[in-house]
Amino acid sequence: MDIAQPRPSGPTNLPPEALPPQRHWLRQLGTLDWLYALALVLGAIFALREYGDFMDVYDKGILILHVPILAAIGWHWKAFRPYLAAVTVLSLTAITLYHGDLARAEQTFFLKYLISSQTAIMWMSALIFIATGAYWLGLLARSDFGDRTGTALTWIAVVMGTTGLFVRWYESYLVGPDVGHIPISNLYEVFVLFSLITALLYLYYELRYATRKLGAFVMLVISAAVAFLLWYTFTRGAHEIQPLIPALQSYWMKVHVPTNFVGYGAFALAAMVGSAYLLAERGILASRLPALRVLEDVMYKSIAIGFAFFTIATILGALWAAEAWGTYWQWDPKETWALIVWLNYATWLHMRLTKGLRGAVLAWWAVVGLLVTTFAFVGVNMFLSGLHSYGAL
Amino acid sequence: MQRGTSRALFELLSSMRFAISLLTILSIASVIGTVIKQNEPFNAYLNQFGPFWFPVFDKLGLYSVYNAPWFLVILAFLVLSTSLCIARQSAPMLREMRHFREHAREASLRQFGHQASFAPALEGAAAVERTQAYLARAGFQFRANPRSDGTLVAAKQGSAGRLGYFLAHGAIVLICIGGLLDGDLPLRIQIWAGDKQPTTGNQLIASIPDSARMSESNPSFRGNVFIPEGRSANVAVLAVGDNILLQELPFTISLKKFHIDHYENGMPKRFASDILVTDDETGESFEHTVEVNKPLEHRGITLYQSSFDDGGSILELVGHSLLVGETGKLLEFKAEVGEARQIEHPKFRYTLELTNFRAFNIEDMGEGGNATETARGMAKLQEHLGSGAKTPHEKDLRNIGPSYTFKLRDEAGQAREFQNYMLPIVQGGRWFMYSGTRDAQSDPFRYIRLPLDEDGRIDTWFALRQMMFDPENRAEIAARFAARSFGLDDARAPMRDALAQTAAHTLTLFADRGYESVGRFLESTVAATEQERAADVFVKILQGLAWEAWALARERSGMMPLELNQARAQYLNDTLAALSDSLFYGVPVFLQLMSYEERQATVLQATRSPGQPLVYLGSLLLVLGVFAMLYIRERRLFVLLKPNEALVAMSSNRKAMDVDETFQRHVDGLRAALGTAPTDSTLAATDPVRGS
C-alpha cells in the first residue's frame, strides 16, 4: 500500500500510448500448467481404460468432470499439483504391488509398512500428531523451523491419508467384486475424509494468507478427529471393509458425502480460527498470531465456503432420500440436525452481513457452531436412532 | 393511525430480528422432534412418559412435532417474513443495482475507507477516455458525469450478486411451500373438509367403509402398499396418528417374487420386488423390478421399495405340554402367519396370534476371546497394519435358521410374546432349542434354552420335567437318590431316610420357583458364611436327583440304563437351568415348528408429491443464489478527474480483506493508464484496517 511515494513513470512522464495488453486468463497459464492439465486428461483416460468395467455411466461422468475441476484447483493453487502427483504415484504403486492378491499386504514390505490402506492411514495419523506438535513449537517458540516442519508434515500426512483411501478403494474390490465401493460409506472412512479435507482447506488458507500461525489451532481439531479414528480402530475394529447395504448403493452417496465433508471441514476450520481470535483478542498469544482482522477474514471465508457446500450437500442428500426412501425430507434426526446446522450458519452470515456484527460474538458463535456441527456429525449417530443408522457407533 | 399500525407490523414481520427469532424457534422445535422419537405407537409413549405427561405431550403435538399446528404456523411465519423481506428489499436493491451514483459529491468520496489520489499526466477528455478504457477492460460498467468540479466516472461491477438475494430468499419461500404441499396438511384438510374418517388398522380391507377411502384424485399422499407373493393390491394404507385411511391407486400391483440377497458375510445386499403393474383404465400391464434406490414411477405415483414382511407363510406347529401330570404333544396344527386362532384345552384357552416368520437369521455366533484382546503395544499396532480387509476379531456369522414370533393371549386379554427358533443352535459345543419370551414390546426377549438329548431331540427334557415336577414321583426319586448315596444297608437307614427327606424337600422347593426358591430357602435358614457351601450341596443334590429322574424315566419306558459321563453331567446341568427357567415361561405349552412353506410380502411406498418440482426448483435457485451472494463481489469504483488530480474511491458491499487488494490493484492500474505527473505526491492513502 505504498502509494504515498511518488513513482517515476518513464523518462517523459507521459502516459503510455496504449494500455498494456490484457491477456485472457487462459493465456496466463504456463507450460507447466498445460502439462498438468494434460496429465489429468491422460490420467482420466487411463482410469477409464483400466477400471471402466467397474464404473457405471454416472461414475464415468463424475470421473470426466474431475478433469476440469482438478485442473482449475491446480492452476489456482499450485501446491495442489505435487500433492496429487504423489498420491497418484503411491496409489498406483500399491495397486501394482498388490497384483490382485490381498494376502500380499502381509508379505510385501512396502505394502505392509508403508502404503497398504491401513498402514497409510496409520502414517497419516502419526504425522498429523507430529505436525500439530511442530506447529505449536513454531507458535510458542516463534520458531520458523517449527512452522515449516508443521506444513511439510501436514502435506505428507494428507498424501498418506489420501493414498490410504484410494488403496482402500482398490482393496475393497479385492475383498469381493460385489463388495467394492468408494471408501466414504461408514463413520471410519468419513473420519479419514474429514481429516484430509480440513487439513487441505487449512493448507490452502495458510498459503493464501501467508501465515503458518493458525496451524497450531487447526491441527488440534484434526488431531482430535484422528484420535477418535484410532480409538475407533483399536477398540471397535471399525476399519474392516464392509460391503454396502442396499440403501447406500447409490451414486448420490458419492457426491453427497464428500460435499458434506467440505462443509464440516470448513466449519471446523472456522471454529478453530475463532478460538485463536478469542485468545488473541484477550491478548493471549496476540503477538504471535496474525492480526485480528486476518483471523476474522479467514473465519468468514471458511464459513462462507462451508455454508455454500453444506447447502449443496443437504440438497443432494434430499435428492438421494427421495430415491432411496421415497421422500426428499422426512425429518429423520440426521436430516433435522443438518437443517439446524444450516440455519445456524445462515444466521451467522446474516448477523455479519446485514447487521454488521463483528468480533468476539461471531468468534464465539463459530466455536459453538462446531459443537452443533459435531453433534450433527457424530452425536446423532450415537444418541438418536433413525434411518441413517448405518453410521452407528 | 391504521396505516401506522400496519406499517409497524410490516416492519416487524420483515425485520431481521423477527426472522432470526423464527429461525431460532424453528431450530429448537426441530431438536425436540429428534429427541422424542416421532410417530411411534401411542402405547410406547404412554410407557415412556407415564399417565401424567403422556396427555400433556400429546396435546402439545410432541409425538408428531413436524406436523403439529404450531410448527406449521412457525413455518408459515417464516414464509411470510421472508416474502415481506423480499418485498421490502426489492425496491432499494433494484435501485442499487441500476444506479451508478454518478452524482456522488467529492466530499463524500473523500470519506470513503478506500480512496487515494494522485496527479495524472493526462488530463481532460484524454484522461476520461483512458479511464473508461481501463474500467471497461477491468470488467466495470460505468457512466461519466462532466460537472463543475471535474468529470466523475462512476463504475460498478458484480451487481448480479444482488440477484442472488432474490434467488436465495425466493427459493426459501418456494421450498417451504413445496414442502407444505407434500406434508400432512393436504390430507388433514381433506379429512376436515371432505368428511373423511380415519379408521382402525386391524380390519379387512374389504370392510373398510368409503368414509375412510381416499379417491384416486387425491393430489398428495404417502402410504404403504403391502403385497404378499402371488397376490395383488390396488390400495395404499395412509397412517393418520394411530389410525389409517385407504388410498385407492389407479393401477393394480401384483407381486411375483420378493428377493433378499446376502453378501458372503451375511449382510443384506439387495431387496427387490418383481412386480406386474396393471393399469385400471387401459388394462395394459407391464413387469418391473423395484429395488432400493431404484423406484418406479407410473401415472404420477412413485413406488419405492420400503420394507418387507411375511406374507402369510404356513407353519406346521406342535405344542409340547408344560403342564404337570400331562405329558406329550397337546396340539398339532398348521397355521398361517398373520392369522389368529383359538387353542383349546380342558385346562387353558389361548388365542394364538402368529405375527412373523423369518427363514433366515444371520447372527454373529463368535464367542469372543481371541488375539485382539491379548495383543499389546507393537503387536497390537501390527495387527492394524496392512489392508482394510483384515478382520479385527474372528466373527462367526452364521445363518441360524428360521424363527417365528407369536403372541398367546389369555382369556383376560393379556398377551405374552414369544420368539422361537426352528433349529437348534450350538453354544459351547452343546445344542439347544431357543425360545424367547417377553411381556411388553419394549422389553428384550429373555431366552430359555432347552438342551437337546443324545438323539438330537428335546423330548428327554420334557420327560425329565415331568419326572422332576410331578409331586407323585418325588418320594420315589428321593428314595432312589438316597439309596444310591448310602446303599440299601439297614444299618444306614436313618441317614438314608434323612437324606431322602431332604431330597424330597429340595424337589418341592425346586418345583416351585426353581433356583430362586432354593436360594430363598438358603438365605432364610443358613448363616451367611455357610451359604456358599450349602448352595454347592444343594446343587449336587439336584444334580443327583435329576440323574435319578432320568434313570427312572428310562426305566418306565423300558429303555436301557445309562452310564454317567461328563457329557451327561453337563446335560443334566443344562436341563436343570432350563427347568428352573421354564417355571417363568408364563404359558403351559411350548410350540415347536416342524416345517414351513414360506411366503414373503413386499412393502412398497406409494407417493404422489405435487410439491416436489417446486422444492427441486427452489433448491437449484438456492444454490445459485447462495453462490451469487457469497462469491459475486459487488464493487463500485469512482474516479473523479479534476485538473491536476485524480481521486479514486471504492466501495463494496462485503467488507473483506480482498477489497484492499483489489483497490490497490485498480489504483495501480489507473496510475499506469493515466501516467503520473512529475510533481505528483499522493494526497491521501487509505486506511485498510477499517475497510470501506
Ligand code: HEM
Ligand atoms: C430460512 C431463512 C433464510 C435463509 C436460509 C437465508 C439465507 C441467507 C444467506 C445465505 C444470505 C447470504 C449471506 C451472504 O451474502 O454471505 C442472506 C443474506 C441476506 N438475507 Fe437472508 N435468509 C433467510 C431469511 C431472511 C429473511 C427472513 C430476511 C429478512 C429479514 C433476510 C434478509 C437478508 C438480507 C437483507 C441479506 C443480505 C443480502 C445482501 O446484502 O446481498 N433473510 N440470507
